[in-house]
Amino acid sequence: xxxxxxxxxxxxxxxxxxxxxxxxxxxxxxxxxxxxxxxxxxxxxxxxxxxxxxxxxxxxxxxxxxxxxxxxxxxxxxxxxxxxxxxxxxxxxxxxxxxxxxxxxxxxxxxxxxxxxxxxxxxxxxxxxxxxxxxxxxxxxxxxxxxxxxxxxxxxxxxxxxxxxxxxxxxxxxxxxxxxxxxxxxxxxxxxxxxxxxxxxxxxxxxxxxxxxxxxxxxxxxxxxxxxxxxxxxxxxxxxxxxxxxxxxxxxxxxxxxxxxxxxxxxxxxxxxxxxxxxxxxxxxxxxxxxxxxxxxxxxxxxxxxxxxxxxxxxxxxxxxxxxxxxxxxxxxxxxxxxxxxxxxxxxxxxxxxxxxxxxxxxxxxxxxxxxxxxxxxxxxxxxxxxxxxxxxxxxxxx
Amino acid sequence: xxxxxxxxxxxxxxxxxxxxxxxxxxxxxxxxxxxxxxxxxxxxxxxxxxxxxxxxxxxxxxxxxxxxxxxxxxxxxxxxxxxxxxxxxxxxxxxxxxxxxxxxxxxxxxxxxxxxxxxxxxxxxxxxxxxxxxxxxxxxxxxxxxxxxxxxxxxxxxxxxxxxxxxxxxxxxxxxxxxxxxxxxxxxxxxxxxxxxxxxxxxxxxxxxxxxxxxxxxxxxxxxxxxxxxxxxxxxxxxxxxxxxxxxxxxxxxxxxxxxxxxxxxxxxxxxxxxxxxxxxxxxxxxxxx
Numbered sequence: 001x002x003x004x005x006x007x008x009x010x011x012x013x014x015x016x017x018x019x020x021x022x023x024x025x026x027x028x029x030x031x032x033x034x035x036x037x038x039x040x041x042x043x044x045x046x047x048x049x050x051x052x053x054x055x056x057x058x059x060x061x062x063x064x065x066x067x068x069x070x071x072x073x074x075x076x077x078x079x080x081x082x083x084x085x086x087x088x089x090x091x092x093x094x095x096x097x098x099x100x101x102x103x104x105x106x107x108x109x110x111x112x113x114x115x116x117x118x119x120x121x122x123x124x125x126x127x128x129x130x131x132x133x134x135x136x137x138x139x140x141x142x143x144x145x146x147x148x149x150x151x152x153x154x155x156x157x158x159x160x161x162x163x164x165x166x167x168x169x170x171x172x173x174x175x176x177x178x179x180x181x182x183x184x185x186x187x188x189x190x191x192x193x194x195x196x197x198x199x200x201x202x203x204x205x206x207x208x209x210x211x212x213x214x215x216x217x218x219x220x221x222x223x224x225x226x227x228x229x230x231x232x233x234x235x236x237x238x239x240x241x242x243x244x245x246x247x248x249x250x251x252x253x254x255x256x257x258x259x260x261x262x263x264x265x266x267x268x269x270x271x272x273x274x275x276x277x278x279x280x281x282x283x284x285x286x287x288x289x290x291x292x293x294x295x296x297x298x299x300x301x302x303x304x305x306x307x308x309x310x311x312x313x314x315x316x317x318x319x320x321x322x323x324x325x326x327x328x329x330x331x332x333x334x335x336x337x338x339x340x341x342x343x344x345x346x347x348x349x350x351x352x353x354x355x356x357x358x359x360x361x362x363x364x365x366x367x368x369x370x371x372x373x374x375x376x377x378x379x380x381x382x383x384x385x386x387x388x389x390x391x392x393x394x395x396x397x398x399x
Numbered sequence: 400x401x402x403x404x405x406x407x408x409x410x411x412x413x414x415x416x417x418x419x420x421x422x423x424x425x426x427x428x429x430x431x432x433x434x435x436x437x438x439x440x441x442x443x444x445x446x447x448x449x450x451x452x453x454x455x456x457x458x459x460x461x462x463x464x465x466x467x468x469x470x471x472x473x474x475x476x477x478x479x480x481x482x483x484x485x486x487x488x489x490x491x492x493x494x495x496x497x498x499x500x501x502x503x504x505x506x507x508x509x510x511x512x513x514x515x516x517x518x519x520x521x522x523x524x525x526x527x528x529x530x531x532x533x534x535x536x537x538x539x540x541x542x543x544x545x546x547x548x549x550x551x552x553x554x555x556x557x558x559x560x561x562x563x564x565x566x567x568x569x570x571x572x573x574x575x576x577x578x579x580x581x582x583x584x585x586x587x588x589x590x591x592x593x594x595x596x597x598x599x600x601x602x603x604x605x606x607x608x609x610x611x612x613x614x615x616x617x618x619x620x621x622x623x624x625x626x627x628x629x630x631x632x633x634x635x636x637x638x639x640x641x642x643x644x645x646x647x648x649x650x651x652x653x654x655x656x657x658x659x660x661x662x663x664x665x666x667x668x669x670x671x672x673x674x675x676x677x678x679x680x681x682x683x684x685x686x687x688x689x
Contacts, residue, residue, distance in 0.1 A: 303440060305401075305466035306411070312400075313412065323440050324466035324507075329545070329568065329575030331440065342437045346464075379417050379470060381444040381462035382437055389433060389444070 005361040007318045009202075010151050010179055010294060010352035015245070016204040016252055023206070023245035034238050035229065044240050051247025055211050058250040059196065060187035067212045067233045068243050072178040073102035075197030075212040076145070078223035078234070080106055083143035083172040083195065084115070086219035090142035090171075096120045096128060097337040098152075103145050103176060104333075116140075126155035126285040126338050133165055141171040148180035148196075152321055152334040152350055153285030154294025156180065163192025172218065178202055178210075182253035183260055183291050194218045200242065204354070205249035209242035256355050263353050264292035266362050270351060271295045273366040278373050280384075284335060284348055293353040296321075296335075298344035301383055302376040307349055310372040316365055319350040343382065343390070403467060404501035410471035415478055416460045420446045427451060432521030435513055439545055439572065441465030443473050445517035447480070449525055454485045461517075468500075468507040475499040476514040489522055491515065492558065493570075508570045512555060538635070541583050544576025549587060550635055556591050564588065598628050605679055617680065618645050624679045625652075629672055633658055640672070648683045650676060664688065 006014065026047065032038070034045035052063045059066075069075045080093070080103065095107055097119045107117045118136040120128055128146075137144075144166045149156045159175055166173040174195040177186070182203040188196060193215070200209035214220045214233070226235015274281055280300040299307060304322030311318055321332025323346070330336075331345050340348070351365075377383055382390050403411075420429050428449045435442035441464060448458035459477035463470045475496050480488050493511035497503045503511060523529075538550030555561065555570045564584040568574040574581045605620060612620070622642055633639050638658030643651040652672065658664055673686040 301437075301464065303465050303469075306470060309408075309411065309467050322466075324469075329440075329572050346437070346440045379414065379462065380464045381433075381442060382464055389442075390437060 003315070005314075005316045005364055007316065007351040007353060007357070007361075007365070009354040009357075010154075010350065011319055012201045012207065013204045013354050014356055015206055016249060018252060019205055019245045019248045022248040023241040026241040026244050030240075034240060035227070047244050047247075048238055048240060051243045051250075054247035054251045054254075055198075058181065058186065058254045059198075059213055060185075060189050061213050062189075062216060064231070065188070065213050065216055067214060067230045068238060068246070069197075069210040069212050069234065070208055070239070071210045072100070072176070072197050072199035072202075074223070075178075075199070075210050076100070076102040076174070076176050077106055078212055079174040079195035079197060079214070080110075080143055080145055081223050082214070082220045083174060084110070085221040086172065087142045090140050092116045092118065092138060092141045094118045094120065094133065094136050094141055094144040094146075094171075096122065096146055096157075098122055098126065098150055098334045099145070099147055100151060100176060100178070103147070107145075115142075120146075122155075122337050124339055125287075126150060126153045126334070127289070128157055128162070130158070130161060130165065133162060137165060137169040137171065139169060141166075141169050143172045143174055145174040145176065148175050148177040148184070149291045149294075150285070150334060151179045152332055153296045153338070154179070154291035154352075155285045156184070156289045156291060158289075159193070160191060167192050179291060179294075182250075182257075183263075183293060185257055188213055188215070200246040200249060203246075203249045203253045205246045206242055209239060209246045211246065259355060260292050263355060263357065266357055266359065267293055267295050267351070267353050269359075270353075270362045270365060271297065273362070274369060277366070277370045281373070282344065284338060284340060284344070294350065295352075296348055296350045298335075298340060298348040299373050300343045300347060301380045302347045302373065304347050304349060306376050307347065307372060310376065311349075311365075311368070314364070314368045314372075316368065319352070321348050321350065322346045343385065401468070401504050401507065403471075403504070406499075406501045407468055407471040407503065410474045410500065411467040414461075414470055414474035416458075416474060417462070418460050419444075419462060420448050420458055420460050423448065427457065428525065430521050430525040432517040432519065432524060434516045434520055435464070437464060441469045441510065441513060443469070443513050443517045445473070445476065445514075445521050447521050447525070449485060456480050456483050456485070456488055465510065465513075466507070468503050469510040469513065471500055472496050472503070472510040472514045473517075476518060480518070485522055485525060488518060491518060494559075505566070505569045508559075508566075509572050512570050541587070542573035542576065542580045544580075545572045547571055547573035549583075552584060552587055553591060553635060556588060562588065562592075594631065601627055602679060612681070614645070618642075620680050621645060621650055621676060621684075624676055625672075628679065629675055632671065633667070638667070643689050648681065648685060650684055650686045651689045652686060654688050 030044050032041035032044040034048050052066045055066050056063045093115055095103055111117050120132050148159055163173050172194045175193045176197045178199045181198040196213040198211050201207040220233055222233050224235050282298050284296040284298050304320030305324035308320050321335045323329050323331045335345055335348055423429050428451055430447050432445045444462040446460045447456050450457045459480040461473040461477050463473040479491055493515040496511040496514050538548035541549050552573055564574055564581045567584050574584050625642055637656050639655040641653045643653050668686050676684045
């Protein structure tokens with residue numbers, strides 16, 4: 001088989017070779033503890049500080065506002081819990097129905113503990129209704145947690161407009177920016193965001209490292225209690241090689257931000273090629289306000305796992321929101337929230353590109369996809385909206 | 400990624416017998432069994448061409464909406480059916496489908512169950528039996544996410560010797576949505592386990608009976624097995640029966656409910672009733688409907 005063609009960058013990314021080269025000495029040679037007072041630890045401590053600066057630069061933040069975490073999930077959990085602890089008298093949380101499980105499942109747990117959670121819906125393009133947000137906000141709102149860009153559809157929410165409304169009610173504002181960082185420029189200094197989460201392995205750093213931005217002046221109570229690391233905001237000896245890697249990855253992400261336009265050109269070529277050659281296929285989510293690297297396409301009448309395994313035969317890696325790929329029996333909560341018809345819901349595939357994606361890979365995908373879709377549609381008993389069986393089930397539109 | 404066997408992948412990538420059956424000669428009948436739905440994420444249309452003279456399946460094809468294991472299971476089923484008589488086909492189980500494929504991940508067992516259900520639907524169509532007579536939708540809906548009734552859950556538990564709610568989800572999807580029905584599924588599992596314990600007690604009791612039964616002992620035992628083992632199953636399918644008389648080794652029964660006038664009542668008599676009585680009491684017993 002040829003080299004795999006990797007279109008699953010919203011799941012995880014290839015580690016940049018420069019990142020590997022930067023982190024290796026901290027695995028092999030500079031293994032000191034950054035908290036140690038000797039020189040051996042001191043030089044490691046300097047590397048951690050440099051990494052913090054690199055991450056802060058990518059976000060337009062100050063070094064002191066960056067806390068290193070183990071992953072995006074930790075950042076999301078730590079931010080929401082800290083926001084609640086900072087305002088113990090407020091009991092309302094506002095989030096959306098399309099958040100990552102790191103936010104949704106925490107909110108469900110908090111509901112059981114007495115918090116009131118409002119889950120904002122999205123329209124058929126996956127966009128929020130800011131009127132619904134306005135109506136939900138009260139003086140009892142402790143925190144609003146809304147993702148910057150959706151991991152499945154790539155839909156980008158109007159974060160600044162949301163932030164202004166949140167601030168008007170005195171609530172804290174957390175943004176899960178795991179998918180947006182590295183693809184969109186940030187300047188947190190002038191934003192209304194109080195907490196922002198990012199994850200290293202989405203920006204060509206290794207897995208197991210992330211960062212949480214906490215606006216200067218916002219009360220923060222640590223989620224992980226331990227030593228004085230991270231200025232007492234997160235206990236535990238620092239994962240230095242990963243932190244150094246994240247710093248380098250952040251520096252490279254900042255450098256490559258202008259070239260995101262090229263990723264978008266390739267994404268658009270893939271998308272337009274698919275729509276031109278494959279009937280009954282449509283882009284899921286907002287076609288305009290979307291991450292430049294993400295395309296989520298629904299192929300009617302067929303099921304996602306079957307598409308993925310067929311693509312895999314050609315060495316093409318993508319992702320699906322279908323139930324059959326996940327072990328769960330429910331299709332993606334994000335695609336369900338868009339109210340997609342069942343004919344589309346189960347057969348949606350996410351293609352997510354990176355700066356390493358090439359034109360030849362796009363061409364290869366465009367060559368094999370029509371054959372795969374045709375083959376599976378030939379196998380399917382539902383081949384158009386007028387299929388008798390489909391009509392009987394009255395399931396042209398879900399929910 | 401799922402751990403599929405090579406044969407599953409082979410039948411997914413190169414399925415045998417796909418499509419509908421369009422050509423039909425005199426003396427042949429084409430029937431279809433449809434199960435599943437696009438809402439649930441998998442659906443199967445099984446097409447059978449049956450030779451009317453020999454009641455043999457001359458051709459079996461499929462159309463499947465679903466994942467790799469659903470497609471492979473459907474294709475495997477069509478291979479298993481070729482050349483079988485209609486009655487032989489009715490005995491094909493989801494286990495045979497999975498064995499044919501060298502196994503399926505436990506979470507994907509519902510794909511093989513879907514094949515078995517489509518087969519039954521097709522054969523019931525062939526026999527002209529209204530699907531409502533055997534459709535599990537007759538029972539109370541337990542899992543509203545996937546529209547699964549208690550009748551279907553009980554059947555799959557018995558057929559596959561299932562002991563946990565998680566397995567029920569893997570085999571029929573019930574409980575795999577919002578999960579609120581899982582406690583009810585646990586109750587059904589407990590109910591069936593109690594039933595089976597009782598059956599075992601009866602069987603043990605029978606085994607301790609003297610080698611030669613008096614007429615009274617025989618009639619009492621027949622009545623007991625009918626009450627405790629046979630009637631509950633028939634009642635679940637909308638049927639019932641009553642012991643009319645016992646003459647020597649001939650057990651005369653009156654079929655009631657959906658069993659009365661059902662086109663497959665002969666099979667019910669022989670398979671469900673006679674075999675059970677033979678195994679439980681005497682191998683020489685025969686059953687007749689009056």
